[in-house]
Amino acid sequence: MKRIYFDHSATTPVDKEVAAAALEYMTEKFGNASSIHGFGREARKAVDEAREKVAALIGATANEIFFTSGGTEGDNLAIKGVAFANRKKGNHIITSAIEHHAVLHTCEYLEKHGFTVTYLPVDEYGMVRIEDVKNAITDKTILITIMMANNEVGTIQPVKEIGRLAREKGIYFHTDAxxxxxxxxxDVQEMNIDLLAMSGHKFHAPKGIGALYIRRGVRVEALQHGGGHERNLRAGTENVPGIVGLGKAAEIAKQEMAKKVTYLGKLRDRIISEVMAKIPHVKLNGHPVERLPGNANFSFLFIEGESLLLNLDLKGIAASSGSACTSGSLDPSHVLLAMGLTHEVAHGSLRITLGRGNTAEEVDYFLEVLPEIIDRLRAMSPLFGESANTVVNNPCSECHMH
Amino acid sequence: MYTEKVMDHFTNPRNVGELKDASGIGEVGNAKCGDIMRIYLKVDDNDVITDVKFKTFGCGAAIATSSMVTEMVKGKKLAEALEISNQAVAEALGGLPPAKMHCSNLAADALHHAIKDYIDKKGK
Known part of the structure; x- marks a missing residue:
């Protein structure tokens, strides 16, 4: 059976060129970038080059790029680092209800340490309103952290406008990108971004490597102490193979950007229009236009996401869902709930995230098998069609884990 | 994460559907939690379950346990059917992932509610 990977927001395959570049810095050029000798110098040179490439991808300069272990660390360093370094200026942080847990749980942690946090709501498309940001700002606000694009529904936030507003008020603006x-x-200049977190494995670099962009002059306190790595901001021997891989992946991403956006956008639009046309009782989650090129997210009423994913998996298709069963908790996705979806509708969500390796044939196959699966699960569902009115005995009224 | 038996019952669920002239109907769960199981029973004059059907909204475990309980209960006396526990259904499936043991393992409860519904109706 052919296997189709439609879960690129979870992770992506490492590019072969990237893997080859990284491998060379494990086996041949294995030096510690802090060493004075030739081995160290060739590693240092590679790290410096990678920094240039990563900077170029987002319109930054190399000395504004700090390598991390990934997105979560970048978000932690940005948010806690700014909070701790600027607490004399204020203790208020603004974020949104649909952030990744790397941001939400970091903000919740800071609430236990004397900071106050405003969690902005979003509209039905999962977008933050500029007016809400404006109204949330106080003279104690030191940081606004709003994601660039949502990981579940793909909605692209008005980052540039939020950044402009923050800049006007002298507040730092971080984006989980x-x-x-x-x-x-x-482009961090054009978008008025002060800090930006990225993760390598979302764009064909290995897992365990990422970077944080910090605009020159922004005050951030280190969270990890040790040697003087990353200009005293992030101690620990550089992950040279990972960094080299990230640099290579950034270089490729920059070259292929325009082509990739168009290609994925076309495949995605076909999925969205066909699913909406072919299948009844379906809702598109996320913004109809302002969304990531590779993201399609639907709710299929009367069915539950995990059983949908299992059925797709049996057909060789890998996707994801915001249902409770797949979120690792008893509640469905906090993003879908924040957008106003009921629990029932959120349980039936399906996320398709495309990558550059996907083809039109794979999309055709998905569109061919999906309606049968939905029909089969609905035929089994007591919520669908005519059903007897019986008293519902509910032994788990609060959905709690025993 | 699921056993072969669970995947078998999930892929080829037994006794899916409704019984138009059911002797008893039982339902547990709610859509908010992501699980609803409804069981339909046909019971003869000797208190033997002659037919059983189910309809379930839920995850793989919810569908598999519903299917399994219908298979376990067909042809059984009501008294025997009342002995079947959620735990027994999970065991018959070769076990469930720990996280599923309580949130999606309610098929025996649905069965017991269906039996109670039958007894209540008969008593009237």
């Missing part, structure tokens, strides 16, 4: 980097053109 883990889903956007490599999939959507970014």
């Amino acid at each position: 883990v889903q956007a980097v490599g999939n959507y053109p970014i």
